[in-house]
Amino acid sequence: MNYEYIRFATLKVFKECNIHSFPINCLEILKHYNLSAHSYSSLSNELRNYCMSYSDDALNYKDKICYNDKQPFGRISFSLMHELGHILLHHNDNHNPKTEQEANIFASNMLAPRMAIHYAECKNQTDVVKLFGLTNEAAQYAFDDYRRWHRITVYQKMNSFDTAIYNHFYNENIKKFIYSIKKCVYCGEDILNSSDYICVKCSSPKHIYQVKQETDTQLLIAENQWLYGGI
Numbered sequence: 013m014n015y016e017y018i019r020f021a022t023l024k025v026f027k028e029c030n031i032h033s034f035p036i037n038c039l040e041i042l043k044h045y046n047l048s049a050h051s052y053s054s055l056s057n058e059l060r061n062y063c064m065s066y067s068d069d070a071l072n073y074k075d076k077i078c079y080n081d082k083q084p085f086g087r088i089s090f091s092l093m094h095e096l097g098h099i100l101l102h103h104n105d106n107h108n109p110k111t112e113q114e115a116n117i118f119a120s121n122m123l124a125p126r127m128a129i130h131y132a133e134c135k136n137q138t139d140v141v142k143l144f145g146l147t148n149e150a151a152q153y154a155f156d157d158y159r160r161w162h163r164i165t166v167y168q169k170m171n172s173f174d175t176a177i178y179n180h181f182y183n184e185n186i187k188k189f190i191y192s193i194k195k196c197v198y199c200g201e202d203i204l205n206s207s208d209y210i211c212v213k214c215s216s217p218k219h220i221y222q223v224k225q226e227t228d229t230q231l232l233i234a235e236n237q238w239l240y241g242g243i
């Protein structure tokens with residue numbers, strides 16, 4: 013099994029799709045490679061039955077990937093990346109235990125690169141589920157594999173793949189490895205490497221006081237205008 017070859021294939025996708033944050037958007041990635049994704053629910057009964065008899069999860073036919081949308085989100089993500097793995101690793105519909113394992117390794121490293129698990133400071137499988145959107149089973153595999161990787165890397169230092177992935181996710185401006193970028197739900201500012209949905213500025217007590225003051229003033233104006241006939 014050529015792990016490095018598979019991991020470099022994931023890095024190629026991170027670069028080509030400009031991915032700098034987890035969890036990744038699997039449907040967007042498929043679009044980038046001109047693959048159309050179809051949920052089993054959107055298919056005719058006949059086609060759906062055919063797909064179900066073939067796989068509970070997903071299947072790939074030419075440039076189409078059909079997936080079972082009744083599965084949990086994490087499992088769908090894994091299936092979509094598994095199918096992409098078959099395509100990008102050039103398995104050419106050659107399904108055997110080796111190609112299946114390769115596609116699984118590809119999917120696992122796409123959804124949760126071991127270095128990202130490290131910088132996200134995941135302490136266990138539950139943290140991996142939370143930050144990378146994996147199923148429990150996939151998160152357990154990824155976390156165990158991360159620990160193996162970490163043990164080896166401490167002794168042997170980073171290999172060429174590790175260096176390449178570090179460089180891709182390293183942010184020059186803030187001089188850090190970035191694994192998550194979200195927009196603050198209030199002000200739209202970038203929130204980096206945090207599970208919060210509100211930035212530090214918007215969640216400060218001073219800001220909350222200001223917002224309350226502004227709301228109170230606006231309410232007073234509205235009250236005067238509409239309730240008491242204008243000011």
Ligand SMILES: [Zn+2]
Pocket residue numbers: 094098107111112115
């Ligand atoms: Zn497969």
Ligand SMILES: [Zn+2]
Pocket residue numbers: 196197198199200201210211212213214215
């Ligand atoms: Zn904010």
